Amino acid sequence: METMQIQVNGRERDVPAGTSVATLLRDLGLDGRMLVVELNRRIVRPPEIESVQLEAGDRVELVHFVGGG
Amino acid sequence: MAPLEIAGRTFASRLIVGTGKYPSPEIMLEAIRASGADMVTVAVRRVDIENPDRDDILRTLSPDEFSLLPNTAACYSAEEAIRAARLGRAAGMSDWVKLEVIGDADTLLPHTEDLIEATRVLVAEGFVVLPYTNDDLITALRLEEAGAAAVMPLASPIGSGLGLLNPLNIRIIKSRLSVPVIVDAGVGTASDACATMEQGVDGILMNTAIAAAEDPVEMAGAMRLAVEAGRRAYLAGRMPRREWAVPSSPLEGVSPPA
Numbered sequence: 001m002e003t004m005q006i007q008v009n010g011r012e013r014d015v016p017a018g019t020s021v022a023t024l025l026r027d028l029g030l031d032g033r034m035l036v037v038e039l040n041r042r043i044v045r046p047p048e049i050e051s052v053q054l055e056a057g058d059r060v061e062l063v064h065f066v067g068g069g
Numbered sequence: 070m071a072p073l074e075i076a077g078r079t080f081a082s083r084l085i086v087g088t089g090k091y092p093s094p095e096i097m098l099e100a101i102r103a104s105g106a107d108m109v110t111v112a113v114r115r116v117d118i119e120n121p122d123r124d125d126i127l128r129t130l131s132p133d134e135f136s137l138l139p140n141t142a143a144c145y146s147a148e149e150a151i152r153a154a155r156l157g158r159a160a161g162m163s164d165w166v167k168l169e170v171i172g173d174a175d176t177l178l179p180h181t182e183d184l185i186e187a188t189r190v191l192v193a194e195g196f197v198v199l200p201y202t203n204d205d206l207i208t209a210l211r212l213e214e215a216g217a218a219a220v221m222p223l224a225s226p227i228g229s230g231l232g233l234l235n236p237l238n239i240r241i242i243k244s245r246l247s248v249p250v251i252v253d254a255g256v257g258t259a260s261d262a263c264a265t266m267e268q269g270v271d272g273i274l275m276n277t278a279i280a281a282a283e284d285p286v287e288m289a290g291a292m293r294l295a296v297e298a299g300r301r302a303y304l305a306g307r308m309p310r311r312e313w314a315v316p317s318s319p320l321e322g323v324s325p326p327a
Contacts, residue, residue, distance in 0.1 A: 067112065068110055
């Protein structure tokens with residue numbers, strides 16, 4: 001299987017070529033969670049998560065709410 | 070007592086509390102309930118991929134019970150703060166943001182120039198912006214002009230617990246702004262909260278004073294009472310200060326010694 005390297009929350013990760021954002025979330029066990037996906041500094045809206053394909057070198061940020069003042 | 074109103078929304082409590090630095094999620098939830106606050110601040114941070122439940126505040130706090138106010142803490146420029154605000158909006162489905170742009174890591178004092186710029190940009194994007202700022206009238210006026218829904222000057226530096234260091238500045242800001250003034254940061258204990266509300270401000274936002282108390286739940290209850298007491302004292306109108314004593318009991322009719 002052909003793989004490509006992307007960055008998830010600052011760490012390198014190999015994923016199958018052509019992986020979608022939704023597949024990445026499923027592989028990470030994060031699907032269905034309340035979180036925000038940012039791809040190369042652009043927010044990926046929930047309706048786009050299935051359709052947006054990742055490319056080699058993409059930088060994915062996954063963020064959520066934590067305690068703060 | 071009239072409720073606090075910000076951007077057309079009313080809040081039963083004039084106390085807004087943070088959710089950071091609690092000894093445990095259970096104590097946090099109990100303390101927030103004891104504080105009576107309807108709105109709580111949260112931060113936006115990376116998910117720990119190996120342990121996604123860790124630090125996830127929504128496991129403890131239900132958005133049905135509390136309004137979540139995302140902050141832009143740890144942002145040092147308008148650009149970073151605008152990005153954090155957008156992430157917070159996407160995470161919470163709310164347009165409200167507590168805007169922080171920090172100018173210096175040791176004092177956590179605000180970068181006022183970028184704060185005003187970020188306020189302007191976010192207001193244009195439809196955000197309800199509540200900026201954390203210093204106790205400076207000119208900055209407060211410029212934030213209001215930029216479209217801030219409330220202005221949030223500090224009592225003293227974030228997390229310092231030093232209380233209200235410059236009541237005069239806070240009163241001046243309150244007297245000149247049309248939008249609500251919420252004092253954010255610096256309160257250490259209940260008397261600080263009460264004295265702050267006695268200046269006539271519309272509310273207080275605090276985190277460490279409750280979270281870092283020996284008993285956060287008890288302190289949260291004390292803060293609730295202090296904020297209400299301070300507000301009521303302000304509305305009641307204090308007696309004038311005098312340099313010399315004035316007796317409380319009548320001078321007439323004193324029964325002389327035999």
